Amino acid sequence: MNFRKKNRENTAEVFTDSLNDILFILLMFFLIVATLANPNVVRVGLPRGTKDVKAKQNIMVSIDKDQQYYIGTKKIESAIFDSLLRSEIKRYKAFVDTPTVVINADTTAYYGEVFRIMRIAKKDTAKVVARIE
Numbered sequence: 001m002n003f004r005k006k007n008r009e010n011t012a013e014v015f016t017d018s019l020n021d022i023l024f025i026l027l028m029f030f031l032i033v034a035t036l037a038n039p040n041v042v043r044v045g046l047p048r049g050t051k052d053v054k055a056k057q058n059i060m061v062s063i064d065k066d067q068q069y070y071i072g073t074k075k076i077e078s079a080i081f082d083s084l085l086r087s088e089i090k091r092y093k094a095f096v097d098t099p100t101v102v103i104n105a106d107t108t109a110y111y112g113e114v115f116r117i118m119r120i121a122k123k124d125t126a127k128v129v130a131r132i133e
Contacts, residue, residue, distance in 0.1 A: 058092050058099040059126070061085065061117055063109040082120055089124045100127040 044056040068074045076084055085101075085127050091100035101121040114130060121128045 016123055022076060058096060059085075059088050059101045060104065062104040063106060063113060063117075065106040065108045067113070068107065085117065085120055086124055089121065089126045092126075098125060098127055103128065104132040105130065 006093070060070075060072050067078075069078055069081045071081075071084060071088055089099055089101065101117070103114055103117055105111075118128045118130065
């Protein structure tokens with residue numbers, strides 16, 4: 001009987017079974033994420049508010065689908081709307097430093113009119129909040 005030990009070279013082996021499992025899981029994760037990501041999405045940086053306080057609604061301006069103007073609940077003719085809005089802002093300036101004009105516009109309203117109202121309010125140093133519904 002041969003009881004001699006065979007001379008083997010001592011080689012260090014690295015156990016890689018768990019490493020293979022981790023690499024497989026990472027590969028699957030990145031493949032799934034890559035298929036879920038939509039490359040046609042345009043990313044837009046939206047402004048973030050610093051306070052979580054809603055604006056005080058001093059002057060409510062509304063434009064309905066028939067392009068009729070309202071200050072509060074009172075219907076206003078379009079010919080005199082600008083002057084009435086300016087006088088309303090001046091009236092609120094007596095009570096508040098900077099009054100807030102909230103514009104509620106229907107989705108079918110002309111955006112040019114919304115921007116015109118915003119310019120009038122900004123010119124008279126009022127804050128403007130626009131809501132398109």
